[in-house]
Amino acid sequence: MIRGTTTLIAHFGDPIAPVKAPMIFNPWFEQSGIDAVVVPMGVRAADYPATLQAVFRFTNIGGALVTMPHKVTTAALVAHCSTAARIAGACNAVRRRADGTLEGDIFDGAGFVRGVQRKGLQPAGARALVVGSGGVGSAIAAALAAVGVAAIGVFDARPQAADALAGRLSGYYPKLEVRSGSNDPAGYDLVVNATPLGMNPGDPLPLDVSRLAASTFVGEVVMKQKITPLLQTARDRGCAIQIGTDMLYEQIPLYLEYFGFPKATADELRAVAQLD
């Protein structure tokens, strides 16, 4: 129930119709008696810089979620960026500091890492391969570096994207072993598909599954289907897996904490979400 006292969490994107966050956050706010609401705001790229400033001057703004096409722009517009946001080159959350300036962070990667940790994988000291060096792949690599993996391999069909990510990782984490240019999963404890491959029928697999060891944990970012061909194959080979929506739900508690709301778990959030 929205009232004049309700704290707004803006959700910026364009197109705005496909966004799902309102159906995750708002049922949780309602069930928990938290007087807040996620409000989708469709903002065109050209309007975004002025709109970000205007909305954060609302007296009842509590933060913002940011999705396509504004995630990269946001990193340039806020006064302060987390290390993860700098490595990803993108923000998906913005809040106002006490001094009035804006700061941005990105939680896709941290959500992914929370998920695998909850499934028993301890990333500290592990060797991880992240296939796909776009926004989400960069965020996952950054989050893995932050929790102390020993080595990260990065790969992208556009080699320069992978090389650039490798450079940013090495810059922020000089002790991290970083390799670029191979999607061979052999020898890794954790392998992540951070490409869109698996969204459409007939997509090739993102890596050579015959090289996957049963001891390797395989994670996925594709959410369109629960068990993608990669996850199916990995499971058949005996690998532990993480589905795409786990990354989604595991990052919601991080946003809640970032915006100053009471704590919640991914399971609690998933239980009340009203996604189709």
Place this chain on the structure above:
Amino acid sequence: MIRGTTTLIAHFGDPIAPVKAPMIFNPWFEQSGIDAVVVPMGVRAADYPATLQAVFRFTNIGGALVTMPHKVTTAALVAHCSTAARIAGACNAVRRRADGTLEGDIFDGAGFVRGVQRKGLQPAGARALVVGSGGVGSAIAAALAAVGVAAIGVFDARPQAADALAGRLSGYYPKLEVRSGSNDPAGYDLVVNATPLGMNPGDPLPLDVSRLAASTFVGEVVMKQKITPLLQTARDRGCAIQIGTDMLYEQIPLYLEYFGFPKATADELRAVAQLD
């Protein structure tokens, strides 16, 4: 249930906490299956011009409700104003035209008039006294002029405010008989209190009730109590009356129509409203 497809009706004000419109509109939208939501946005006066423009560039904006302190400013910021808004010197609703420009209107007065019409008073040809020449009194006078009253008396404790309103009424309605300077209700078919008198215990009555004829219809804008001392006295004298919240509910159907939503009646809206 807010989704990415939901049309936003911004509600601008400062302070924003006291606004009531969300608790009237939103339960109606929900019950009617209308995918829209009124969102309170607290905007300081200095931020308002830029914010109005930014919010109306949202791809999912359907209109705006405007309350204190932005109603007068809005009339100067929109490209087009209705006659009622020009006479009132204020807007409480804004929508975007097909050509992208903004237009404003004000519905307090029209809501008041709809209420008295529903109670059987036909304002066309009637003589009306409006006590109080501020925003709401000006809007009521403008709406009465628009439906063809024969004569309007205006009065305000600040004589220049009443004289200015009289001048605007005469300018837009040259055939209307307009008098300024007296709050004597004798000889009027309709008398309206459009001052705040009646909000606080011990307030003086806004006019000399001993001069009220039983045939005079008495309307009120004060909503803090249902039966104000003025309404109580008028009723005791045999007058038909209209309470303050009738004006409120009777204007909601006008906003809905202005923003392009399906029709509703004040009674339907009142039945689902979740005001305290």
